Amino acid sequence: xxxxxxxxxxxxxxxxxxxxxxxxxxxxxxxxxxxxxxxxxxxxxxxxxxxxxxxxxxxxxxxxxxxxxxxxxxxxxxxxxxxxxxxxxxxxxxxxxxxxxxxxxxxxxxxxxxxxxxxxxxxxxxxxxxxxxxxxxxxxxxxxxxxxxxxxxxxxxxxxxxxxxxxxxxxxxxxxxxxxxxxxxxxxxxxxxxxxxxxxxxxxxxxxxxxxxxxxxxxxxxxxxxxxxxxxxxxxxxxxxxxxxxxxxxxxxxxxxxxxxxxxxxxxxxxxxxxxxxxxxxxxxxxxxxxxxxxxxxxxxxxxxxxxxxxxxxxxxxxxxxxxxxxxxxxxxxxxxxxxxxxxxxxxxxxxxxxxxxxxxxxxxxxxxxx
Numbered sequence: 001x002x003x004x005x006x007x008x009x010x011x012x013x014x015x016x017x018x019x020x021x022x023x024x025x026x027x028x029x030x031x032x033x034x035x036x037x038x039x040x041x042x043x044x045x046x047x048x049x050x051x052x053x054x055x056x057x058x059x060x061x062x063x064x065x066x067x068x069x070x071x072x073x074x075x076x077x078x079x080x081x082x083x084x085x086x087x088x089x090x091x092x093x094x095x096x097x098x099x100x101x102x103x104x105x106x107x108x109x110x111x112x113x114x115x116x117x118x119x120x121x122x123x124x125x126x127x128x129x130x131x132x133x134x135x136x137x138x139x140x141x142x143x144x145x146x147x148x149x150x151x152x153x154x155x156x157x158x159x160x161x162x163x164x165x166x167x168x169x170x171x172x173x174x175x176x177x178x179x180x181x182x183x184x185x186x187x188x189x190x191x192x193x194x195x196x197x198x199x200x201x202x203x204x205x206x207x208x209x210x211x212x213x214x215x216x217x218x219x220x221x222x223x224x225x226x227x228x229x230x231x232x233x234x235x236x237x238x239x240x241x242x243x244x245x246x247x248x249x250x251x252x253x254x255x256x257x258x259x260x261x262x263x264x265x266x267x268x269x270x271x272x273x274x275x276x277x278x279x280x281x282x283x284x285x286x287x288x289x290x291x292x293x294x295x296x297x298x299x300x301x302x303x304x305x306x307x308x309x310x311x312x313x314x315x316x317x318x319x320x321x322x323x324x325x326x327x328x329x330x331x332x333x334x335x336x337x338x339x340x341x342x343x344x345x346x347x348x349x350x351x352x353x354x355x356x357x358x359x360x361x362x363x364x365x366x367x368x369x370x371x
Contacts, residue, residue, distance in 0.1 A: 010079040013086075049080065137348045180219070333359075
């Protein structure tokens with residue numbers, strides 16, 4: 001068991017530093033229900049014992065304000081190695097703000113920085129601190145935005161397949177009538193041996209989703225249907241899970257902010273695979289909780305986006321399936337950090353030679369994106 005003390009003594013948190021950076025997309029992007037042209041990363045750096053732990057979330061700059069006004073003082077002076085105490089104190093601090101949304105994303109950034117800091121204080125990779133059930137994390141390339149032309153769609157997904165990423169995902173739901181043709185074009189680009197996933201982001205009605213599930217599976221061998229209906233419609237997800245083709249898994253959960261949400265989704269038997277996002281569900285601590293809930297129901301867990309942040313934690317989940325290698329976040333993480341992992345045969349291998357998550361913030365390069 002890893003000691004909860006550094007050299008037998010507490011390591012008090014000395015400073016919590018918050019900053020935010022907005023990076024424009026490299027092309028117009030949209031999915032079934034949303035359109036965007038930029039992404040904001042809120043960064044937290046925690047200082048203790050001569051080390052700095054780094055964490056972040058993809059959220060509005062308001063999330064950084066919550067950290068500054070509600071959370072920084074809560075963790076200052078606490079033992080940097082006692083993460084549960086810090087986490088529960090933050091949960092208590094945001095009680096009157098509400099747990100979902102910005103509050104949980106703010107906690108996520110601080111919690112992840114604390115895990116990174118603890119591993120650095122102990123001079124080990126985070127995957128070593130957490131304990132590795134897996135040596136590497138299978139990934140799936142994710143993009144295929146509804147704003148893309150046929151050429152953009154086919155090039156992006158086809159390039160991933162050629163790189164050895166044998167699972168790719170595209171967005172659907174913007175135009176249900178046109179979606180079968182777009183899925184056909186994607187299948188043409190990746191060949192028959194690469195797995196094809198679709199993500200509707202809750203855009204379809206239940207009957208639209210049922211109809212398209214049959215078409216996607218039978219004609220184009222789509223094996224993963226993410227958020228065919230709203231993730232708030234647990235009964236609708238359960239309906240899809242029951243009636244979708246046998247070779248198609250129903251997935252949701254990326255908008256889960258607490259273990260209570262995940263528990264309700266699992267009790268409703270709404271998904272074949274639960275998704276969780278450590279940048280939303282109150283950090284690595286919350287992400288590990290999601291893994292335990294899935295294990296209790298013999299279901300796999302899949303990680304949503306932020307691959308550089310998730311890689312070490314995913315290796316610690318015994319019942320882990322795969323991680324989303326999301327186009328926007330991969331690009332942003334390369335722009336803002338050194339130590340970003342590169343896929344090898346469709347997997348990410350945590351770098352055990354680097355402490356913590358292995359990331360170093362590129363402050364000078366990031367300055368032009370600073371808010």
